[in-house]
Amino acid sequence: xxxxxxxxxxxxxxxxxxxxxxxxxxxxxxxxxxxxxxxxxxxxxxxxxxxxxxxxxxxxxxxxxxxxxxxxxxxxxxxxxxxxxxxxxxxxxxxxxxxxxxxxxxxxxxxxxxxxxxxxxxxxxxxxxxxxxxxxxxxxxxxxxxxxxxxxxxxxxxxxxxxxxxxxxxxxxxxxxxxxxxxxxxxxxxxxxxxxxxxxxxxxxxxxxxxxxxxxxxxxxxxxxxxxxxxxxxxxxxxxxxxxxxxxxxxxxxxxxxxxxxxxxxxxxxxxxxxxxxxxxxxxxxxxxxxxxxxxxxxxxxxxxxxxxxxxxxxxxxxxxxxxxxxxxxxxxxxxxxxxxxxxxxx
Amino acid sequence: xxxxxxxxxxxxxxxxxxxxxxxxxxxxxxxxxxxxxxxxxxxxxxxxxxxxxxxxxxxxxxxxxxxxxxxxxxxxxxxxxxxxxxxxxxxxxxxxxxxxxxxxxxxxxxxxxxxxxxxxxxxxxxxxxxxxxxxxxxxxxxxxxxxxxxxxxxxxxxxxxxxxxxxxxxxxxxxxxxxxxxxxxxxxxxxxxxxxxxxxxxxxxxxxxxxxxxxxxxxxxxxxxxxxxxxxxxxxxxxxxxxxxxxxxxxxxxxxxxxxxxxxxxxxxxxxxxxxxxxxxxxxxxxxxxxx
Numbered sequence: 177x178x179x180x181x182x183x184x185x186x187x188x189x190x191x192x193x194x195x196x197x198x199x200x201x202x203x204x205x206x207x208x209x210x211x212x213x214x215x216x217x218x219x220x221x222x223x224x225x226x227x228x229x230x231x232x233x234x235x236x237x238x239x240x241x242x243x244x245x246x247x248x249x250x251x252x253x254x255x256x257x258x259x260x261x262x263x264x265x266x267x268x269x270x271x272x273x274x275x276x277x278x279x280x281x282x283x284x285x286x287x288x289x290x291x292x293x294x295x296x297x298x299x300x301x302x303x304x305x306x307x308x309x310x311x312x313x314x315x316x317x318x319x320x321x322x323x324x325x326x327x328x329x330x331x332x333x334x335x336x337x338x339x340x341x342x343x344x345x346x347x348x349x350x351x352x353x354x355x356x357x358x359x360x361x362x363x364x365x366x367x368x369x370x371x372x373x374x375x376x377x378x379x380x381x382x383x384x385x386x387x388x389x390x391x392x393x394x395x396x397x398x399x400x401x402x403x404x405x406x407x408x409x410x411x412x413x414x415x416x417x418x419x420x421x422x423x424x425x426x427x428x429x430x431x432x433x434x435x436x437x438x439x440x441x442x443x444x445x446x447x448x449x450x451x452x453x454x455x456x457x458x459x460x461x462x463x464x465x466x467x468x469x470x471x472x473x474x475x476x477x478x479x480x481x482x483x484x485x486x487x488x489x490x491x492x493x494x495x496x497x498x499x500x501x502x503x504x505x506x507x508x509x510x511x512x513x514x515x516x517x518x519x520x521x522x523x
Numbered sequence: 524x525x526x527x528x529x530x531x532x533x534x535x536x537x538x539x540x541x542x543x544x545x546x547x548x549x550x551x552x553x554x555x556x557x558x559x560x561x562x563x564x565x566x567x568x569x570x571x572x573x574x575x576x577x578x579x580x581x582x583x584x585x586x587x588x589x590x591x592x593x594x595x596x597x598x599x600x601x602x603x604x605x606x607x608x609x610x611x612x613x614x615x616x617x618x619x620x621x622x623x624x625x626x627x628x629x630x631x632x633x634x635x636x637x638x639x640x641x642x643x644x645x646x647x648x649x650x651x652x653x654x655x656x657x658x659x660x661x662x663x664x665x666x667x668x669x670x671x672x673x674x675x676x677x678x679x680x681x682x683x684x685x686x687x688x689x690x691x692x693x694x695x696x697x698x699x700x701x702x703x704x705x706x707x708x709x710x711x712x713x714x715x716x717x718x719x720x721x722x723x724x725x726x727x728x729x730x731x732x733x734x735x736x737x738x739x740x741x742x743x744x745x746x747x748x749x750x751x752x753x754x755x756x757x758x759x760x761x762x763x764x765x766x767x768x769x770x771x772x773x774x775x776x777x778x779x780x781x782x783x784x785x786x787x788x789x790x791x792x793x794x795x796x797x798x799x800x801x802x803x804x805x806x807x808x809x810x811x812x813x814x815x
Binding site for chain 1: 560608611612615617618619621622623625626627628629630631632633634635636637640641747750751754785788789792793795796799800803813
């Protein structure tokens with residue numbers, strides 16, 4: 177609770193940014209996002225583009241899992257649907273990239289709603305398992321519907337064109353992916369100021385109580401799946417453009433686990449959590465690689481250890497956060513902020 | 524369609540199904556006692572197989588000793604996981620526990636790849652290899668013997684489950700935890716027992732699976748099919764695990780031969796979807812009633 181910010185209207189109480197200080201920080205954030213490409217190198221831009229894609233997808237998953245309480249292990253497969261939509265349109269229709277991305281979102285929304293149908297019948301762990309099944313079935317489709325998906329060889333995608341420029345590298349791609357990420361994250365944050373978002377939260381907290389209150393479970397559960405898959409579809413479309421080639425192995429079950437882990441590590445049911453989680457889970461492997469480079473002269477075969485150590489650290493992060501910090505990085509962030517708010521008066 | 528061929532394929536499928544059934548029993552024991560869906564089951568199985576590999580091939584111990592040590596190692600792994608990771612989370616949201624087991628599976632894969640590298644290996648042969656015929660039908664000897672061993676182990680386990688004090692305590696805890704406490708059953712010990720037993724069963728299944736199909740750090744995927752088996756059979760039903768294990772093994776084998784290898788998993792997951800939609804509590808499971 178912040179001192180000196182009386183809320184005199186409901187609108188003020190629901191506002192995303194409630195004080196001038198918050199607006200100022202948000203402005204600084206936007207400004208630094210604009211300045212970033214001029215101050216950094218291609219490697220960091222590459223990482224930030226990747227993080228943006230992960231943030232979009234993780235935000236979608238957080239709407240579904242963190243806010244609506246429907247655990248999904250199908251996020252990567254949904255991204256695959258988006259990526260293949262973009263790839264197909266790019267190869268067969270040569271439509272502009274904006275249209276392709278929107279189509280990716282649309283197609284994925286429909287697929288996600290179909291995959292979400294079991295949520296009307298089962299919930300909790302059973303639903304998680306049903307989404308595993310859905311993602312296996314989608315993987316099978318990617319692999320075997322050769323006339324559309326190119327089978328195991330996959331597909332190539334030409335870089336998007338804007339104003340006569342090819343957005344082929346991270347330095348130009350940044351200007352496409354970053355604004356979209358900011359807009360989508362803001363949309364997600366605003367969703368929970370509306371009736372729909374609150375219905376999601378009510379369903380998460382207790383679905384039976386929610387339905388007693390007059391919230392239609394089928395409608396809102398499917399809507400949550402639709403929104404989450406729309407985010408996944410857009411993220412998948414960017415993924416396809418960013419890497420220029422996709423195949424069925426680009427979207428394994430492990431990647432769905434990665435997103436769920438990002439959401440848990442970041443903080444279930446907070447928008448900030450999806451951002452922090454995606455950043456953290458993308459940077460940790462890079463950090464490990466850096467660590468291995470440092471160890472190289474001292475340990476035999478250090479580079480061969482990289483992949484297993486990565487797998488292990490990934491698992492340890494999930495276990496460790498669930499055991500010791502179940503509210504994730506967002507909660508740590510909040511603690512740090514509280515410390516500075518109250519600073520010399522309380523430690 | 525040739526009936527002899529069909530029969531042979533079915534037998535091979537049932538042989539594999541016995542391994543599903545064995546692992547599914549381990550899964551059900553954990554679920555019954557602690558209400559945890561253990562997605563790390565496939566990786567526990569893999570770890571047991573690698574332990575056996577380490578003892579038998581790495582340290583060149585005699586096969587029987589390696590077998591005993593690997594089974595003990597599997598049991599210790601189960602006990603350790605329960606004590607360190609699962610117990611602190613008891614009573615938490617089941618989704619958290621589920622995610623923790625996913626994290627554990629990742630840790631185990633990493634551990635195995637660090638110790639034994641990611642290269643696939645084959646286990647030393649210890650099953651008899653004379654060809655076996657049932658009527659006119661040929662059965663691969665490894666499949667046959669792994670079926671027999673799995674069946675014996677399951678039989679012993681069922682007897683223990685029915686008559687041994689520990690088994691009775693386990694069933695009592697499963698049916699009513701509070702009442703079990705009141706009757707003086709040491710419930711935390713039952714939790715440990717269930718995980719230890721399951722770890723041992725999983726290690727055994729891993730060794731059998733490894734001797735039939737070889738071991739690799741990716742053999743934990745087996746656990747996903749076992750997940751399908753327990754959902755189809757009913758999460759808390761040992762009988763369901765046996766029936767569904769054999770059934771899924773049979774269907775997979777038929778799909779693999781008559782439709783093509785890529786259809787194996789598709790079939791199992793389609794069965795899973797159908798069961799989830801029509802009968803989410805499985806063929807023999809208890810239907811849970813939800814109260815506010």
